Amino acid sequence: MSTQQxxxxxGSSSGSGYCLYxxxxxxxxxxNASWNPRTEQRKAAGPQKRLETxxxxxxxxxxxxxxxxxxxxxxxxxxxxxxxxxxxxHRSLGVHISxxxxxxxxEWSDEQVDCMINLGGxxxxxxxxxxxxxxxxxxxxxxxxxxERADFIRRKYELQQFMECxxxxxxxxxxxxxxxxxxxxxxxxxxxxxxxxxxxQSTKHHRIGHAFRNSWGRKDVEHKxxxxxxxxxxxxxxxxxxxxxxxxxxxLAVRDVMTSDPYVIxxxxxxxxxxxxxxxxxxxxxxxSLMLSIPEQIPPLKVIVYDKDTFSTDDFMGEAEIDIQxxxxxxxxxxxxxxxxETMQLGKWVANKENTLEKDGIISLVDGRVKQEISVRLQRxxxxxxxxxxxxxxxxx
Ligand SMILES: [Zn+2]
Numbered sequence: 336m337s338t339q340q341x342x343x344x345x346g347s348s349s350g351s352g353y354c355l356y357x358x359x360x361x362x363x364x365x366x367n368a369s370w371n372p373r374t375e376q377r378k379a380a381g382p383q384k385r386l387e388t389x390x391x392x393x394x395x396x397x398x399x400x401x402x403x404x405x406x407x408x409x410x411x412x413x414x415x416x417x418x419x420x421x422x423x424x425h426r427s428l429g430v431h432i433s434x435x436x437x438x439x440x441x442e443w444s445d446e447q448v449d450c451m452i453n454l455g456g457x458x459x460x461x462x463x464x465x466x467x468x469x470x471x472x473x474x475x476x477x478x479x480x481x482x483e484r485a486d487f488i489r490r491k492y493e494l495q496q497f498m499e500c501x502x503x504x505x506x507x508x509x510x511x512x513x514x515x516x517x518x519x520x521x522x523x524x525x526x527x528x529x530x531x532x533x534x535x536q537s538t539k540h541h542r543i544g545h546a547f548r549n550s551w552g553r554k555d556v557e558h559k560x561x562x563x564x565x566x567x568x569x570x571x572x573x574x575x576x577x578x579x580x581x582x583x584x585x586x587l588a589v590r591d592v593m594t595s596d597p598y599v600i601x602x603x604x605x606x607x608x609x610x611x612x613x614x615x616x617x618x619x620x621x622x623x624s625l626m627l628s629i630p631e632q633i634p635p636l637k638v639i640v641y642d643k644d645t646f647s648t649d650d651f652m653g654e655a656e657i658d659i660q661x662x663x664x665x666x667x668x669x670x671x672x673x674x675x676x677e678t679m680q681l682g683k684w685v686a687n688k689e690n691t692l693e694k695d696g697i698i699s700l701v702d703g704r705v706k707q708e709i710s711v712r713l714q715r716x717x718x719x720x721x722x723x724x725x726x727x728x729x730x731x732x
Contacts, residue, residue: 382443389451390416390438394458400424400488403477409436411447413464413492414454420481423573423628424488427606432493437626440578440728468497573628575666576728577603577659579636581610583620587719590642590650597652599721602637603627603659612643626728633660638721640713653713655691658684659725665698666705666727681705693720 380388386409389395398406399415408422409415410433417425417435425433436443454460468474475484490496581599589595597619598612606627613619627636636659640652665681680699684707686692693710700706706726713719 382445382448383438385445385448386438386443386451389448389456392456394461395456397457398477399457399461400491401475401477401479401484407438409438409451410434411436411450413460414451415457415460418477420573421475421484421488424481424485425492426626426628427485428489428493430608435626437728440626463498464491464495465497472497574631574633575629575663576626577629577636577662578624578626578726578728580624580724580726581621582722582724583618583622584640585618585720585722587617587619587640587713588652588716589617590652591644595642595650595652596644597640598643600637600639600641601625601627602639604630604632604634629659629663633663635659636725638711638723640716640719640721651716653716653719653721655711655713655721657709657711657723657725662698662705662707662725662727665700669700669705678702684709 390406395406395416397404398418398421400417400421403418403420406416406418406421408417408419408425410417410422410425412430412432412434413425416438422435426435436447465474472487472490473483475487579601581601584597584599587595587597594615594617596612596614597616599610599621601608608625608627610621610623610625613621635656637654637656639654642650642652644650661682661684669681678699678701680697682698684690684692684696684698686695691712691714693712696707696709698705698707704726706724708722708724710720710722713721
């Protein structure tokens with residue numbers, strides 16, 4: 336499985352590194368391959384194993400952002416090992432800044448592990464992104480609040496305020512001004528003294544804004560309000576994770592001449608992720624798993640299908656709302672009761688005329704995992720059924 340999204344930006348920074356690694360340690364037999372220990376090592380160990388070995392390097396044993404021990408998450412884009420709490424903030428920045436994967440729950444390819452290894456891990460990334468942290472900014476600790484964590488992570492990676500090359504952009508005021516004044520100072524700095532970072536910012540927010548417009552069908556979202564939404568996104572405390580496997584669509588609506596190029600957007604609170612586009616298919620099979628953090632105030636999971644158009648705005652192909660609360664309640668109950676090996680039905684969301692279910696959404700425990708299969712009739716569209724599988728992921732993973 337993979338939690339990857341079609342995003343042209345993600346991973347681009349690591350592209351060249353990967354190529355170099357591949358040239359050096361390609362699987363293709365080379366005259367010296369037989370005695371190259373790294374080639375042998377790579378052949379013997381699967382990607383997951385190689386990632387685990389890499390994670391055992393000293394600097395990777397603690398979260399790159401807050402120092403929590405034994406981080407189980409990774410930002411593939413930034414090449415850092417991070418803890419579950421920081422991973423929630425990373426995810427809310429958007430995949431174009433930080434693409435978050437789980438070391439254990441995601442299936443890793445050799446290329447992705449190469450990418451991580453080439454980026455160098457926590458120490459290299461922190462040398463870059465924390466090259467010059469001003470004295471008035473404090474790095475979060477494992478017990479830091481979500482606000483402190485979110486503020487630091489956004490400054491570090493999104494605004495890149497601590498990078499050496501951005502030294503001139505740093506707050507010119509002397510330290511000892513307290514964090515609130517530094518916040519004020521940096522925002523003033525961005526808007527008054529230097530237009531460049533602001534422009535750079537707008538593009539980023541605009542892109543996120545576009546995703547939001549797509550997800551919610553709101554065409555009138557102002558740049559300003561999008562920015563506000565986004566700035567709040569990192570402030571949410573996450574209570575868990577949900578893995579959504581978008582299985583397939585059946586009898587979807589025609590949006591091009593004869594067919595459609597469908598893709599699915601999943602949105603939960605301020606986060607949204609999307610599947611790949613499947614061309615010319617009204618019965619597409621994605622089988623694509625995407626991960627979302629569950630905010631404390633649990634919103635419904637929104638599922639929106641679009642038809643990809645190259646030269647015009649993507650066409651709407653229906654939507655559905657799924658209540659994930661019953662699944663979460665079942666998962667919590669299971670965690671407490673410590674049943675793990677059995678397979679059993681835990682409950683169901685019964686299909687009826689009032690709701691949008693095609694058949695009952697059964698919640699079951701399979702190999703210690705709490706899952707729900709859902710087959711939903713798409714709304715605000717003439718036809719189409721979407722099948723998805725939900726799985727709750729314990730925060731301790
Ligand atoms: Zn952390």
